Amino acid sequence: MTRLKLAIFCLAYLMLLPLHGQDDPFRGGFGDGYASDTQEDEYLAHSAGGFGSGYSSSSLFNENNSYCLGGFGDGYSQSLHINGFNAFCLGGIGDGYTLATKENEILNFSLGGIGDGYAKSVVADYESIFSKGGKADGFAITKIGHTVYWTGAIGTGWNVSGNWENGTIPTNCNPVIIPASVPNFPAVNAGVLRIGYHFNNGDYNCKKIRVNNGAELTTRVNCFVENYNLIQNFGQIFVKNSASNAFLNLAEGELIVKSGAQLFFEPN
Amino acid sequence: MIYPKFFRALCLLFFSSCTHQVIANNVQISNVTYDEDNNTLNFDVSWENGFYISSDWSDHVYIFVKYKNSNGSSWERVLFEPSGHSDDSASMLFGVASNSPLIDGKRLGMRAYHSSLFASGTESANCTAQLSNDIDFFHPSFKVFAIEMVTISSVGNDYYLGDGVSLNRWHKGDDTTQAFFWEQSFVSATVGNGPDDINTTHPDGIPVATVNSNILRAPNNIMKYEITQQQYVEFLNCLNRTAQNNRVAADVSGTTVDNPYVMTNTSTVAGFTRNGVRCDATLPNGGPVTFYCDLNGNGVPNENDDGQNIAVNYISGQDLFAYLDWAGLSPLNELQYEHVCRGSYNAVPNEFAWGTSGFETAVVNIAASTAGTPEEVLSNAPAIGPLKTSQFPMRVGAPATSTTNRITSGSSAFGIMELSGNVAELVIALRNSSAFGLTTVGDGTINSDGTHDENWPSFVVEKGGYITGDAQTVSHRPENSLPYMARSAFYGGRGGY
Numbered sequence: 001m002t003r004l005k006l007a008i009f010c011l012a013y014l015m016l017l018p019l020h021g022q023d024d025p026f027r028g029g030f031g032d033g034y035a036s037d038t039q040e041d042e043y044l045a046h047s048a049g050g051f052g053s054g055y056s057s058s059s060l061f062n063e064n065n066s067y068c069l070g071g072f073g074d075g076y077s078q079s080l081h082i083n084g085f086n087a088f089c090l091g092g093i094g095d096g097y098t099l100a101t102k103e104n105e106i107l108n109f110s111l112g113g114i115g116d117g118y119a120k121s122v123v124a125d126y127e128s129i130f131s132k133g134g135k136a137d138g139f140a141i142t143k144i145g146h147t148v149y150w151t152g153a154i155g156t157g158w159n160v161s162g163n164w165e166n167g168t169i170p171t172n173c174n175p176v177i178i179p180a181s182v183p184n185f186p187a188v189n190a191g192v193l194r195i196g197y198h199f200n201n202g203d204y205n206c207k208k209i210r211v212n213n214g215a216e217l218t219t220r221v222n223c224f225v226e227n228y229n230l231i232q233n234f235g236q237i238f239v240k241n242s243a244s245n246a247f248l249n250l251a252e253g254e255l256i257v258k259s260g261a262q263l264f265f266e267p268n
Numbered sequence: 269m270i271y272p273k274f275f276r277a278l279c280l281l282f283f284s285s286c287t288h289q290v291i292a293n294n295v296q297i298s299n300v301t302y303d304e305d306n307n308t309l310n311f312d313v314s315w316e317n318g319f320y321i322s323s324d325w326s327d328h329v330y331i332f333v334k335y336k337n338s339n340g341s342s343w344e345r346v347l348f349e350p351s352g353h354s355d356d357s358a359s360m361l362f363g364v365a366s367n368s369p370l371i372d373g374k375r376l377g378m379r380a381y382h383s384s385l386f387a388s389g390t391e392s393a394n395c396t397a398q399l400s401n402d403i404d405f406f407h408p409s410f411k412v413f414a415i416e417m418v419t420i421s422s423v424g425n426d427y428y429l430g431d432g433v434s435l436n437r438w439h440k441g442d443d444t445t446q447a448f449f450w451e452q453s454f455v456s457a458t459v460g461n462g463p464d465d466i467n468t469t470h471p472d473g474i475p476v477a478t479v480n481s482n483i484l485r486a487p488n489n490i491m492k493y494e495i496t497q498q499q500y501v502e503f504l505n506c507l508n509r510t511a512q513n514n515r516v517a518a519d520v521s522g523t524t525v526d527n528p529y530v531m532t533n534t535s536t537v538a539g540f541t542r543n544g545v546r547c548d549a550t551l552p553n554g555g556p557v558t559f560y561c562d563l564n565g566n567g568v569p570n571e572n573d574d575g576q577n578i579a580v581n582y583i584s585g586q587d588l589f590a591y592l593d594w595a596g597l598s599p600l601n602e603l604q605y606e607h608v609c610r611g612s613y614n615a616v617p618n619e620f621a622w623g624t625s626g627f628e629t630a631v632v633n634i635a636a637s638t639a640g641t642p643e644e645v646l647s648n649a650p651a652i653g654p655l656k657t658s659q660f661p662m663r664v665g666a667p668a669t670s671t672t673n674r675i676t677s678g679s680s681a682f683g684i685m686e687l688s689g690n691v692a693e694l695v696i697a698l699r700n701s702s703a704f705g706l707t708t709v710g711d712g713t714i715n716s717d718g719t720h721d722e723n724w725p726s727f728v729v730e731k732g733g734y735i736t737g738d739a740q741t742v743s744h745r746p747e748n749s750l751p752y753m754a755r756s757a758f759y760g761g762r763g764g765y
Contacts, residue, residue, distance in 0.1 A: 134293050134294060134316055134665075134668075134669075134670070135293065135294055135642045135643045136293055136294040136295070136577055136642040137293060137294075137295070137416075137493050137496050137577040137642075137663065137664045137665055138293055138295050138315075138415055138416025138417075138491065138492045138493045138664070138665075139295060139413075139414065139415055139416070139493070139496055139498060139499045139577075140295040140296050140297040140413070140414040141297060141411060141412065141413050141414070141498075141502050142297040142298050142299070142300045142311060142411075142412050143300070143409070143410065143411045143412070144300045144301065144302060144409060144410050145409040146337075146338040146407040146408055146409045147407065148338075165338075166338055166339060168338065173409060174409075199568065199569060199570045199571055199572075200568060200569075
């Protein structure tokens with residue numbers, strides 16, 4: 001090619017450049033090594049080069065290329081951690097990526113050398129984020145039962161299904177409401193009435209209790225109340241057991257006696 | 269292959285600069301209340317030091333809910349409205365789990381998660397979930413379940429199958445000593461002898477012409493730990509009597525049971541098995557049985573040392589699949605197991621889930637004072653992934669402490685615990701063409717007899733596990749699949765979605 005032809009070619013190329021450049025950066029013109037716009041051809045082409053190629057040695061593709069080649073004096077310094085992302089591409093003598101092609105992955109996994117940019121310590125630092133542990137596990141559950149209303153249709157017995165709405169004897173998942181205007185109010189004779197969750201069930205259980213205005217709850221002489229959750233008293237509660245542990249608030253247990261409500265300790 | 273490797277390696281370097289210590293566990297759910305007027309469920313969720321590096325590298329808490337109406341007899345799935353959820357945390361988000369099943373426009377699962385850098389501290393928030401307005405609640409009771417999940421990075425979707433040496437391994441079509449490389453942009457992999465094909469040294473071969481990407485690509489989110497004994501107990505306690513009877517080994521159909529340790533079908537905790545799942549000896553005359561954990565054998569349910577956090581064993585493939593379907597999850601297959609173990613790292617011959625071929629040959633002991641408790645730890649911490657413990661199985665995550673790394677804790681490339689070690693993972697065996705069909709994610713319901721109702725195949729095989737030797741290398745493929753109904757002291761599992 002004569003100098004005149006070369007000058008004409010360059011002029012023509014510069015004139016055409018705005019038409020091709022931004023819309024399709026992988027297309028080119030005469031003499032361009034990137035005539036194809038497919039990804040596969042890009043990879044093939046980037047190492048081909050040639051006269052008039054629009055991809056000089058400072059292009060992105062040649063960076064990738066040098067990353068794979070490695071070797072002495074590949075233009076990257078050793079400042080691995082200081083240079084952040086760019087530092088990964090660093091190489092040096094015995095760069096472990098010289099042969100790290102897809103086909104050779106297993107064979108070359110353990111290869112390395114001075115200045116290997118794929119040092120195990122790098123991997124370990126990353127992995128340390130996810131490799132710690134403490135207590136318990138990755139599972140949890142919590143439950144809430146539906147509210148059960150006392151009806152007192154049969155009598156005063158707590159563990160009598162006929163005294164509860166829909167025949168549901170409450171468990172430590174069920175909030176309980178003692179309403180007024182029922183034929184009988186509950187009276188617990190003997191054993192532990194446990195309110196709230198504990199790994200041991202009581203003899204009588206519920207999640208929490210609300211005694212409505214005009215309603216009553218009686219715990220008799222051999223009954224022990226252990227409250228781990230909440231008792232709301234809008235009415236009257238009678239405690240007949242004289243023992244010092246007859247009525248205990250435990251853990252997060254809370255007893256609320258509303259204005260006008262009454263709590264009687266009447267041992268007999 | 270230049271670009272994927274370059275990109276993966278860039279990510280490795282990025283993460284290498286993040287040296288925060290993370291102790292992601294101890295998930296807690298508490299204080300659940302139901303607002304009937306607004307049809308919302310409110311509860312507190314917390315977990316210790318979850319992590320968010322990017323959308324590809326994070327953990328979260330997956331939440332699903334069951335309900336029972338006061339006039340009903342069974343626990344049913346709760347679905348959630350697409351929007352209307354909220355939380356009070358400045359650093360955490362709460363919303364529908366977008367990868368969980370969409371059923372009539374409602375989601376089956378929720379998740380608590382981060383969307384910006386979070387790498388230390390305990391997350392805690394009060395969350396409000398908008399329940400589906402299509403469900404007819406009547407004085408309902410609720411059970412709220414939470415499971416910690418790890419995101420399977422899309423960066424890790426390019427991965428290697430086979431390690432070049434393990435028995436019956438996957439391999440590159442034209443070379444049995446090289447790994448097959450799966451690139452996420454591929455729609456499928458052709459089975460054959462070409463350089464880009466997938467093949468196996470297993471005598472059964474691969475009974476299909478192509479392997480689709482959904483078989484090769486693991487679910488987006490995987491349980492960080494294996495299913496625990498408490499998890500399985502809570503599952504059992506949501507089933508009817510017939511289903512319960514099919515999901516345990518003992519006969520619990522009558523009014524008494526001779527062997528109340530229902531998974532081992534024994535009267536006491538059976539030797540080294542450490543399975544404390546049991547019920548009372550006297551059973552109700554009809555209606556469901558109440559199961560609980562009682563590892564210490566004193567008859568008192570769910571005490572601090574009753575082994576609730578120990579990996580559940582003695583479950584069959586059918587048990588596992590039923591649990592996963594009920595929980596809105598799906599099982600892994602053999603390929604996906606390797607994916608979640610290895611991530612995008614190069615294959616190492618005879619490697620375990622922690623990425624090296626070395627393993628602890630000495631017997632590892634559980635500290636006696638912590639046995640069965642949420643703090644159960646190893647008294648002689650191993651130098652390399654723990655495989656042999658004097659008591660088996662152990663608390664999930666027990667090898668991980670505040671000073672462990674991937675190798676000493678035995679975690680996978682993504683931080684998933686005990687894919688090698690503890691109980692074996694039951695996964696779908698890819699030995700029959702039906703196993704290569706499309707798979708679904710569990711829809712939160714199972715059949716009344718306690719079996720799953722998905723299109724999952726009935727072929728399982730064990731991966732990982734604690735027995736020393738070749739059996740638990742990541743790429744080892746056992747010769748034969750297991751009986752679908754068989755239970756063993758070594759069988760457990762996990763799922764994802």
